[in-house]
Amino acid sequence: MQDKIQNKIAEELIEKIKQKKAKVGVIGLGYVGLPLAVEKAKAGFHVTGFDVQDKKVEMVNQGINYIGDILDNELKNVVEKGLLKATNNYDFIKELDVVTICVPTPIDRYKQPDLSYVENTAKEIAKRLKKGMLIVLESTTYPGTTEELLKPLFENTGLKCGQDFFLAYSPERVDPGNKIYNTKNTPKVVGGVTKTCTKVAAELYRNVLQGEVFEVSSPKIAEMEKIYENVFRHVNIALANEMALLCRKMNIDVWEVIEAAKTKPYGFMAFYPGPGIGGHCIPVDPYYLLWKAREYDYHTRFIELAGEINEYMPKYTVERAAEILNSFGKPLKGSKILTLGITYKKDIDDMRETPVLKIIEELENYKADIEVSDPYIKEFKHKEKTYKSVEITEELLKQKDLVIITTDHTNFDYELILKSSNLILDTRNAYKGKENPKIYKL
Template sequence: MPADLAVIGLGHLGLPLVQAAVAAGIDTVGYDTDPRPCAELRAGRTPVEGSLTASEIRRMLSGGFRPTTSAAELGRVRTAVICSPTPLGPDRTVDLTALGDAARALAARLRPHTTVVLESAVPPGTTENFLRPLLEEGSGLTAGRDFHLACSPSRLDPGNRTHTYASTPKVIGGLTSACTESAAAFYGRLTDKVVRARGPREAEMTKVLETNFRHVNIALVNEMAVACHDLGVDLWDVIRCAETKPFGFQPFRPGPGVGGHGVPVDPGCLPYSSRTPGHPLRMVSLAQEINDRMPSYVIQRCATLLNEHGKSVRGARVLLLGVTYKPDSADQEAAPAREIATRLMDMGAQIGYHDPHVLDWRVRELPVPRADSLYEAAAAADLTVLLQQHRTYDLQGLAVKAQLLLDTRGATPAGAAHRL
């Protein structure tokens, strides 16, 4: 049965798009080469940690959503949106393998007048120099003439109830003005505002700028955290004061590391540019270096605190609170908790954890003991480390119960714990 929309890639990008489309009354099919997410979705379960709830999945299914592994469905839609994962590889370059697989599957069935949109986070130039050739070679059609091609990078903030899909403007850059308008007509059914970029590269670079803005500013405040601790300055009070300035300042807060699905991208060091590569963004590289150091700094603070209380890391019972990358979510993508746990284990510590959203947590493929009673576990631990401030945590009560508490998020009352 034909559908208005095909969402290719049923992960953390694709599922919220499906949800928004079904809510808008758009007949939607979801395609994934991996049979596991499709099977989970058909059973009414979410295949992605920290994504939609089971009840939301069931509402999508009752609204007509059809998850499938049959690529034949892709040839029967008006709009196809590619939401394939584009993770960083071991060399810290973006891995476009899944995007290439999605493009080839779609190209073999692409019909004239279809609108194809790329939502995956990619280096500037990818839509034109990587995706376009695959679609044209596989279909025999020409982008901009026979079918519409555009980029509209995802701006999702999982769990954010204020900035929803509908209330977050969508940036769209098409290969031609007609491509832009075709994609804008589709997204106009889902969101309150559409922002037209000059072209696909401008849309791609918008995502790069937004991600690197966050990354660089977190790095700045992480450096401030280390400096303030060395100087005996309360950084959290400094931030509280600074954020009262009504112009020229936006507050960021330090933490044990940077997680999430967005990755810092340096366009000067990436492929798919039609020009000679330019100068690398040194600010971004430095920010990466600083933020990558934060788990080590947390370990250093843990060792110092234990030592000051006459204990060694070796043999110490350490309880980690919150192992996800953002509060009130089950998503663990790139969360610093795993690296921190690994390093503590290497130093001989006995690790336990508590997280209301994560019932099973593994480090090096080994299960980490989960605390059933938070207060009892904190009282028994030599050191409790708050890595993520889920709203269910009573931090004032926790500070009373814990023998020693390190707060890496500045969420505890002043004086109640040792802060990062």
């Protein structure tokens, strides 16, 4: 009798999903949640977005976009059609059939996982959990979170996972600024607590996305898969950074080395050095795995070493700046320096975990005179100090002892920068292949 009821509940929800009658909620309207909410609304679902920030709620309800990877007219269109609304009132969860959790999973000052956002969100859902509801966690976390943290919270209500409600993990895959892959066409991995949970969650994504939906045997597989994706990038960027450090000592252009290596059609994937790593994923996710690994009395030495190398790059950038200035008889103290680019990668407005802040902080520790410029950031606050982005002009560039290209935005006027600057430290190979005595590399 139980199996029949279980199948009936699942099949009813699947049918609702197929007919686009399921009411869907997305908790967390940031870089992951809002694009997902828009895609679900575009697919024909009625979507409720939840966020604790009143400003975000207000902007969504007015159809005003604040995420670079969403087309303004797409957000406005689904809001005007009544397919997407936003709120900060969790009581609306009672009306939903599907809830997706897309809240932050940061690390604290000791690099320990902070799952408070996930846990608090789960507690709010548990208060309003009902039979036939699907909950999917998308926030990046350590293997075991879905089954060890969420499942007990939800089952404390008396409902049974896989029978009365359905729980799965499906890692977000967001690459801000990517012109080819976005939320809609990126393949999706789904792992449910039970096979039925997986089936229901996979059906949801197949009715929303164009990318392939790949089912795995458990949430732990999906959670570890996501961590593995980012650790892969983490360690390979560290290798590129270490090669850059060695090539500098050997007077070899590491960028030319990488371009040459790229000609091999197999067995090589290009990763590039830079002034440090940024974004929500790569600087954060490996520490979730490091923390969890200690539970098994295992130290991920290789990953920890990669972290040491990547975290050293902002400091090395400042050391390189000092070396360049010193060769012209100028101390770092009192030198006028302009950093070009604040965001962690080019052509986006995302400052999360940007290494440029560490560079600025280090330069100011040496009493350098710093100004910043970024076409995507008007102003920002760091450690109680407000920085305003300055306009790049010939006069400004000529006043600076050194210009550091920390983010290679496409719309920087690189000809003007080269013509008017006294010295340039190019950490991103923006002047690829260009020989000029003003240009220095990492």
